[in-house]
Amino acid sequence: MDQVSPALLHQRIIGWFDVQARDLPWRGPARTPWSVLVSEFMLQQTPVVRVLPVFSEWLSRWPTPADLAAAPSGDAVRQWGRLGYPRRALRLHAAAGAVVEHHNGEVPDTVGELLTLPGVGTYTAAAVAAFAFGKRETVVDTNIRRVHARLLGGEALPAPALTAAEMRRAADLLPDDDSQSVLWNAAVMELGALVCTARAPKCSQCPVLESCAWVAAGRPEPRYVPKGQAWAGTDRQVRGAMMGVLRDAAVPVVRELMVSGPVELLPGPAATLTPLMKLHGLKAPREQLERSLEGLLRDGLARDTPAGITLPG
Incomplete structure (x- = not known):
């Protein structure tokens, strides 16, 4: 952190994002707080390419929390299809009910209120507050953790579990301006998803290659071998x-x-x-x-x- 100017990182990564960001419906001008909340539920441990068709059908069928809350929970599970971890569908259905019952059908705009919704944890609450309402919140997902670990920590991968030190580093990096902080969160997340990937990072395409501590250290191997989740036979x-x-x-x-x-x-x-x-x-x-x-x-x-x-x- 002492050797890298945060302002320079903001400029280059947000500038890259302005050009390279994917056109995703939960980012577009037609997004609503509800569509952002739905996207965050669906994107948990699920690639964007699998989420897109289900997200589109979901919002077409249930464009508001009240629409979903009025439907049987089984309909939500069926509509979830093959996204995996179907308990997310039940929690999203329950969250819609809570929004209707306690928030007059409007997704709340503060982290504290969002955390009261079923299925909403620290990350999801911060992400919805930032991406749906433009709030300055520290958003830290797997992609962001990996970019920070390499760019600033010189590590191939972040620690197996999120640490307090990582959260402090992310908070220190967050721009002071609300709108810039939202762009920064989205930009670093996108950089991790498209360029600074876990298995085959495209370092030549990175807008901050010359500032990367991991590259400067010779791209050392991870300190541990990530264990993929078993599937067959489980x-x-x-x-x-x-x-x-x-x-x-x-x-x-x-x-x-x-x-x-x-x-x-x-x-x-x-x-x-x-x-x-x-x-x-x-x-x-x-x-x-x-x-x-x-x-x-x-x-x-x-x-x-x-x-x-x-x-x-």
Whole structure:
């Protein structure tokens, strides 16, 4: 920090962003606080390219919090599709209800009030306050952490978990002007997403290459090996396949079909058979199937009715 002028970093990174920023709907002039909140829920651990079509359909169907709050939570889970981590859909539905009940249907504009909404944590509250309302807030996501770690810390990757020192550094870097602070947050985030990527950074395209401490240090290797989340064979994979069955089913699905039964016994349209075949094609043991189904029921992502298993009502 002492060797790099924050003003110079602001100028170059924001200047780069002015030219290179992607045209994303939650950034455009037609954005609303609600659309920004929806985007932040969807973008958690999910790439932009997967979010864009679901985001567009979601806002077309539920353009305001009141529209979503009036719909059954199961509709939100079904509309979430294959974005993953479907509990986010339930939390977003609950957040819409809280906005209607406690904020007259308008997304609140302060971090303190945003933090009272279901599913909204420190990062999301700061991001919505900044990007929806133009507030000067310290926004720190994975991309921003990585840019800061390399540019200022000389490290290939940030620490495995967010630290207080990282938050202080981000706060120290934030421009004093509200509008510039919003641009800075968005610009550094975009730089991390497009140029200063985790696995193959495009250093030659970086607007602050000559100021980068990591490059100056010879691009040292990370101090640790990031552990990717396992997928194949996990309960997460089984739960995802089960959610696919429930999303596509026109009628409740007999519990036994979910945990062991042959798909030929399923009543209803053939469209439901393919997800069931995919589920049982995983060859998960019955114990895992039952455990995964109980997890969906416990999390409120599925409902056990006399007729069978369905999405929540």
